[in-house]
Amino acid sequence: MAGKIRHLINRSGRYHARLVVPKDLRGIVGKTELRSALGADYRQALKLLPGAVAQLQHQIALAEREASQGRQKPAQARYPLAPDQIALSHYNQRLVFDDLLRNDSRYANTGIDDLYVYQLRQAVAGRCSDDELQSVIGDQLERFRAAGNISAAQGSDEWRVIARALCSAELEALARVAERDEGDYTGTPTAPIIKDAAQAEKAPAPVSLTGLWTDYLNSRMQAGFMRDKGQRQRPVIDNLRKFLRHNDAARVTKKDVLAWRDHLVKTLSPKTVNDIYLSALKSVIAWAVENDRLPENVAATVRQPKPRKVYGRERGYTDDEAKKVLKASRTYQSTPDEFGRVRESTQMANVKRWVPIICAFTGARVSEIIQLRKEDVTKVGEHWVARITPDAGTVKSGGYRDVPLHAQIVAEGFVKFIEHADEGPLFHNATKPEKFRGAAVIVSNKLSDWLRKGGLVPDGIQPNHAWRHRLKTQCRELGISDRVADAIQGHAGRTAADHYGDVTIKTKADAIARLPDYNIKM
Structure with missing residues (x-):
């Protein structure tokens, strides 16, 4: 996938050189980024880009100098370039500058200094001393240093390599200037350091x-x-x-x-x-x-430490607490307001009446029960069964499961309630499947609020989730295996062996039948 030229952007059909200002320098520069207009022509913009970027980098370098006053200068260049990249940048900038100067006829009639050409050739050949190199090309070296492209100390081997590269670029540029003087604009560089220089770096293609x-x-x-x-x-x-x-x-x-x-x-x-x-x-x-869309997962090792929870009591309802909730649920009736009007929906009243007792005998997640539809409650053989299915909303385990209903739920009249209910969701009013989960969450929170405001839930207990903890405890006390309890509650198996064989409706019904009735009649 083709990338974009680094530092080049297109805004509304016009090109700009763009450089992001480092965060530590934004207070000095006064901006988060710098831009320089390059015009609407792409090829011309590419020609102007190196010079424009160099100017922007120079502004950053000046800000860096201001920021470092009184401190040791940074050892490394902020925008380092290899010698061939420096040479190519200078060559391109030199020719762009030549184009601009030719608008003045006096420049076009000025010849090339033969002595200067000789000094450049001597420098390329390595015959010049450090002082001679500084005299011939020192101004250009400092220009790239000011832009943050080099940090090599004068006289070092690295400095001499860069200086000789710039002399090669200057010679190549002068050759093009001489050709242009004759009206020939077709010339191309022959020096390997220019011809084979690394092209403008391409930034990774954006990934939405x-x-x-x-x-x-x-x-x-x-x-x-x-x-x-x-x-x-x-x-x-x-x-x-x-x-x-x-x-x-x-x-x-x-x-x-x-x-x-x-x-x-x-x-x-x-x-x-x-x-x-x-x-x-x-x-x-x-x-x-x-899927080869990104090279690495930068978030893979990022975590947020979580404090270990400290529980001051059991996490499920005790016998007395469970009876208290179920009694309040069994006798619940919507209360009229001061004008005698009942503002609570029939569905919300049904939630408070039926959801707690179903959760008590199934240990299901409250949202799974609130998502039940009329068609999800059927009779299979001799057992009434509630099918908890992703078709009705969200199921954490991903698949459906059938949960037999305890005899006390049936005796309380839940089956009759189902028979008289309208088609679709029993406990919320969403009509589109994609909204079922959101509706179930809202209703679940309202149920929790009712239980808390009614003083039915002690501190440290999650009003709805406490039924899941309680049922697991009951199953263990009755000797019901965790494998069967997990199948009823929708918990994932712990080992590969748990995925072999099926926990049938009969097996689950036998286990649920062992759960004792709640004495909740007034």
């Missing part, structure tokens, strides 16, 4: 960050994942793009990711930053690397 995300999402959805169309991860990519203030994934560095992480942790919990934001970015870039 949002484009990467779209392609990654499509590939995951084709594989059967992310049925919610990446609603949870999309804000991550948008947040990164806004933080970077550009959309080029090829420009993202590890330093950028670290700075983004430190910015996020100011407003988000370490767990959210690490497990959602950094995790999503790593996945997208890893996919890009695997």
Whole structure:
């Protein structure tokens, strides 16, 4: 994929030389970048580019000198160029300058100094002393030094190599000048240091960050994942793009990711930053690397340390706490406002009535239960079964699972509720599948708020997630294997052996039937 010429940009059909101002010098320069107009013609812009960049680099170098006053000068050039690159740059700038001067007829009638040509040839041959080299080409050397392209000390071998390279470039430029004096503009350089010089460096082709995300999402959805169309991860990519203030994934560095992480942790919990934001970015870039879109995963080793949680009690409901919640759920009725109107939706009232008891006997994630549709609850043989499926929203494990309903749920009238319910979602009012997950999250949060405000949940307990911890504890107390409990709750297997054989509906129904009824009748 072809790259762009370094430092050359096109804005509204016109070309500019562009140089980013280093962060430590922006206070002095007063800008984040410098530009120089090169016109609308691409070929002319390429001719003018080296000189324009040199001028911009000179401005940066002056700012660097100002910043370093009273301190030791930096040992390395800020914008180092190899000798052949310096020679090529000088050659191109010399010819551009020649073009400009020919607008004045007096210049065109001026001959070339033969003594100067002789001195240049002596220098190229290596016959000149350091002082003679400085006299012949010293002004040009200092020009490149001021632009931050060289740092070699006068008299050093590196300095002499650069000086001789510049003398070769000057000789080649004078040869073109002589040809132009005769009206011949077809000449090309013959000196190897000019002819074989490294061409203008090409920057990596930009890679759209949002484009990467779209392609990654499509590939995951084709594989059967992310049925919610990446609603949870999309804000991550948008947040990164806004933080970077550009959309080029090829420009993202590890330093950028670290700075983004430190910015996020100011407003988000370490767990959210690490497990959602950094995790999503790593996945997208890893996919890009695997598909030859990016050379490396700059986020691979970036992590956000998370403080170890300290629990002051068990994480699931106790028997008394579970009964308290289920009693409040069983007797719940919507309360009219001061005008006698019931503002709560019927679906929200149904959530408070049925979701807690279903979670109590299935240990399912509350969002999975809230996503249930009428068609997901059916009778299989002698068992009523709730199918938790990605077709109804998001399922963390990715696939469907059938969970038999405990006899107490049926006895409470849930089956009758299903029979009289309208088609579609039972506990939220979204009509489009892509909005099911978002709706389930909203309803789930409302359920948690109701439980907390009602004083039904003690401190240190997650109102909805506590049912998952409780069911796992109950299964262990009853001798139900973790393999069966995992199949009921939708937990991934721990070993390869867990993926062999099926945990049938009968096996799950037998296990659930062993769970004792809750004494919740008033």
